[in-house]
Amino acid sequence: MRPTAYINGQVLQAHGFQSGLAVVVKDSVIVDVVSTENLEKTRYELIDLEGHSLLPGFIDTQVNGGGGVLFNDSPDLDGIRTIVEAHEQFGTTGLLLTLVSDDLDVVQNGIAAVNAAIEESIPGVLGIHIEGPFLNAEKRGIHDESKIRKLTGDIIRELEPVKGGCSIMTIAPETMNPLLIAELREKGFIVSAGHTDATYGDVRTAIDHGVTGFTHLFNAMAQLGAREPGVVGAALDHDNTWCGVIADGFHVSPAAIRIAYRCKGPERLMLVTDAMPPVGSDEKRFLLMGRPITAEDGVCVDDNGTLAGAALDMASAVRNMMKFTGCSLAEASLMASTSPAEFLGLRHQTGSIKAGLQADLVVLDSQMNVVKTIVRGGCS
Numbered sequence: 001m002r003p004t005a006y007i008n009g010q011v012l013q014a015h016g017f018q019s020g021l022a023v024v025v026k027d028s029v030i031v032d033v034v035s036t037e038n039l040e041k042t043r044y045e046l047i048d049l050e051g052h053s054l055l056p057g058f059i060d061t062q063v064n065g066g067g068g069v070l071f072n073d074s075p076d077l078d079g080i081r082t083i084v085e086a087h088e089q090f091g092t093t094g095l096l097l098t099l100v101s102d103d104l105d106v107v108q109n110g111i112a113a114v115n116a117a118i119e120e121s122i123p124g125v126l127g128i129h130i131e132g133p134f135l136n137a138e139k140r141g142i143h144d145e146s147k148i149r150k151l152t153g154d155i156i157r158e159l160e161p162v163k164g165g166c167s168i169m170t171i172a173p174e175t176m177n178p179l180l181i182a183e184l185r186e187k188g189f190i191v192s193a194g195h196t197d198a199t200y201g202d203v204r205t206a207i208d209h210g211v212t213g214f215t216h217l218f219n220a221m222a223q224l225g226a227r228e229p230g231v232v233g234a235a236l237d238h239d240n241t242w243c244g245v246i247a248d249g250f251h252v253s254p255a256a257i258r259i260a261y262r263c264k265g266p267e268r269l270m271l272v273t274d275a276m277p278p279v280g281s282d283e284k285r286f287l288l289m290g291r292p293i294t295a296e297d298g299v300c301v302d303d304n305g306t307l308a309g310a311a312l313d314m315a316s317a318v319r320n321m322m323k324f325t326g327c328s329l330a331e332a333s334l335m336a337s338t339s340p341a342e343f344l345g346l347r348h349q350t351g352s353i354k355a356g357l358q359a360d361l362v363v364l365d366s367q368m369n370v371v372k373t374i375v376r377g378g379c380s
Contacts, residue, residue, distance in 0.1 A: 133148045152180075161187060
């Protein structure tokens with residue numbers, strides 16, 4: 001089978017978009033990025049991008065569901081396939097299946113399901129995000145208080161990160177001995193602070209012991225104050241951490257997003273969807289831990305108006321980020337692809353367009369709508 005060459009597009013490279021380039025893909029890998037003039041066209045299957053923009057595929061580190069499926073309710077291969085396919089249509093080429101706080105047997109089932117998905121090479125599955133139950137009940141948000149519990153050394157010994165993929169665990173640093181954070185890191189978990197009422201000092205200690213991320217910045221965490229900078233202050237103050245942000249205009253105000261963007265820069269700010277089952281589905285109502293949730297105008301809420309994840313896709317998050325901050329498409333791409341790849345330790349595998357990396361790509365038109373998603377060289 002001949003290699004594929006994507007031509008006649010605006011290709012995002014390290015210094016911005018460039019025309020006149022051909023991105024050559026063989027099997028699932030980018031094998032070359034060359035001048036179209038130097039391309040021996042008869043050797044390749046040519047795909048004309050018709051002037052559209054070619055970007056690295058989007059990477060979403062927080063996906064609770066999609067296609068009408070909630071991962072907590074369907075921690076199995078069929079559920080994973082449905083969720084991945086729902087997000088793929090919006091340019092997401094890699095995601096972490098996310099569990100909200102639940103019983104430990106559900107967490108174990110989720111890990112097993114993601115292991116099976118990676119073993120079967122289901123395209124787009126990068127790992128798991130265990131968002132609870134090791135949180136602060138006072139900052140639980142929509143999480144079921146009855147599921148929240150203390151993290152212990154015995155639990156850490158029971159849980160294993162996924163094999164061949166990434167495992168994020170969101171924790172509230174103030175609820176545990178910081179040595180447990182170090183133990184999680186040593187075991188292979190990426191540790192993120194979220195649903196937490198920690199002080200600035202608590203978070204600084206947690207960072208010293210291995211916390212590298214912040215789960216949905218601003219939401220369900222201690223806010224920035226004049227004398228107590230809180231979790232938000234610590235997140236914005238530490239250059240060696242990454243912050244996920246839900247750029248839907250409801251979870252976080254555009255002004256707060258602009259402040260975070262100025263503090264962290266596109267290299268350390270990550271777009272996340274915190275997506276729920278309505279994404280990629282016509283269904284607007286679903287159950288979360290038995291609680292009815294309704295999606296209206298892109299917002300998921302329970303009957304009391306409590307936010308319950310988001311009805312957001314990554315393409316919309318990119319467009320929103322450009323609108324809210326005035327950043328360029330190249331900068332938005334950093335937050336949607338390169339920054340999360342760096343956070344996950346996957347820059348050697350994905351997150352940019354260069355030879356040797358996985359052929360995870362997205363084609364956008366002039367309105368930033370998805371024309372084509374390419375996962376491991378396959379098109380959808």
